[in-house]
Amino acid sequence: MPANPFNGHTDYGVGIGLRVPHYRHILEKKPTIDWFEIISENFLVDGGRPLEILDLILEQYRVVQHGVAAYFGSPGPLDRGHLRKLKRLVKRTGTPWLSDHLCWGSVDGRFTHDLLPMPYTSEAAAHTARKIREARDFLEVPICVENVSSYTEFHISEMTEWEFLTEVSEQADCGILLDVNNIYVSSQNHGFNPLDYVENIPHGRVGQIHIAGHSKFERFILDTHDHPVLDPVWNLYDRAIQLAGHTATLLEWDDRIPSFNEVHHEALKATVYLEKKPALAAA
Amino acid sequence: MASAIMRRLTPDERTQPTDSDGRATEVTAAEYIKPNDRLTSLERLEIYNRQYWFRLLDCLIDDFPGLRAVLGDGRFYPLIISYLESHPSSSPLLGDLGKNLPAFIAGRKSLTAPHTWIAGDVARLEWAQIVAFDRGGRPPLNPSLIASTPPDKLTLRLQPHITLLDLAYPVEAVVLRLLRKDRSLRNGSSNAVGEKHVPRKFARAGRISRRRTRLLVHRHENSVYFKPLTQAQFLLLEKLAAGSTLAAACDILVEAFPSTKSEDVRSWFASWQHFGFFIRR
Secondary structure, three states: OOOOOOHHHOOOEEEOOOOHHHHHHHHOOOOOOOOOOEHHHHOOOOOOOOHHHHHHHHHHEEEEEEEOOOOOOOOOOOOHHHHHHHHHHHHHOOOEEEEEEEEEEOOOOOOOEEEEOOOHHHHHHHHHHHHHHHHHHOOOEEEEEEEEOOOOOOOOOOOOOHHHHHHHHHHHHOEEEHHHHHHHHHHHHHHHOOHHHHHOOOOEEEEEEEEEOOOOOOOEEEOOOOOOOOOHHHHHHHHHHHHHHOOEEEEEEEOOOOHHHHHHHHHHHHHHHHHHHOOOOOO | OHHHOOOOOOOOOOOEEEOOOOHHHHHEEEEEEHOOOOOHHHHHHHHHHHHHHHHHHHHHHHHHHHHHHHHHHHHHHHHHHHHHHHHOOOOOHHHHHHHHHHHHHOOOOHHHOHHHHOOOOOOOOHHHHHHHHHHOOOOOOOHHHHHOOOOOOOOOEEEOOOEEEOOOOOOOOHHHHHHHOOOOOOOOOOOOHHHHHOOOOOOOOHHOOOEEEEEEEEEEEEEEEEEOOHHHHHHHHHHHHHEHHHHHHHHHHHHOOOOOOOOHHHHHHHHHHOOOOEEOO
């Protein structure tokens, strides 16, 4: 859906990630762009240059927060200190929704700083959904959870990844940030049909879509965000838009970052697919 | 799985063949990770094991370029690998990763000998630079309030982004050459890691002569500065930062440096207040 409870009833268009190499261009040239996505953790500081830049960006642009360290799937409770910092940033940015990953990454206070895949079990789904609900209630902003790319599967999994994503999002009553590149990467690494994934999630919960590039190696694909979007990912995006509607879309390009114009031009290719599916009225 | 991911890689950057209990990693990985037709369970685990180390090492490389320059890669890499084994990340923020490195260098001298002092000095200065870059600033204390408060009642704090450093070596020249406007922020939300950085050539530890240096590292208008301090200035600021009243700090100063004149102290304060160094305790 273009505007739904999971993206704060907004109808954002096509954005890109706010990255350091583009700061100067953005602040000097003030290019027209629908919105920027920031990595929340890069701005969870008390002051200094990161927040100065962010405030300048906020004067001109719409910003959505995307996190990498909530670790809803980690064992144990939520990190309240981290949530308090996130909430301060939510107030600063006015983000209409906040996203983080359906993953784990910390154990007993030790952080891997990775987005680790979860075992797809009912127990893990219930635990994760409870933490997402708690985070949403504390942060007072809708949350969308993003499917991660993965390189392992676990013996104890009881369901497919898309069934797990569905169960978590429905139990948590949260949104989905559907990363179609991650679906493609995981499908190639695990041997499933990526269309099965895209077609079998609750499309009314999709609040945002990620597109990105990846790197092929001899025996697996790595989610590197350092290339243009490849055709199989555009095909998945096309199908996702057909099913979910005219959805806020963001291109991630995080390594070997080219010029702002090149990244933005790549992102705007999404409009071809979006225009095939006109925006609907707010849900 | 977390302990397997965080376990040190072999010298050729592979997963260790045995786990901490002496069991074959191939066997333990197969107990919880499915293989597929292209990768064994161990190989799938290894992707995450390598990414963990590459990501965290890259973070320390970014945050301590001067330390790497003075030690050279042959000493720097074993140092930071040992550091991460002893101090796994305890914060969701990667920017906190290096906070214990200066103390680790002081406590594990064998890893940097015979250059422990200089390595410690560079690490402390580079961490102070990080603190100056993104710690908060508070409204500076009004100079008139300072002037109107009796010195025996006046206690002051330094801004949270300020660090006082008493260094054995003049390492600021090394670090200044590497000073960057923007710290390396987390590169997006991919779970992959980028390429390793190319080593830079700078003066190695053995070529820098010992000369005691006192610095105040701070932020002004969102730029980081290293302000050289005299021994007397350092002592005064150190005592104030530790909670002494202005009168008590000045007494200690005059005892240590009897030639200090009151107009000198007034002049120092004028400069420090200009930069907003003091906040209410």
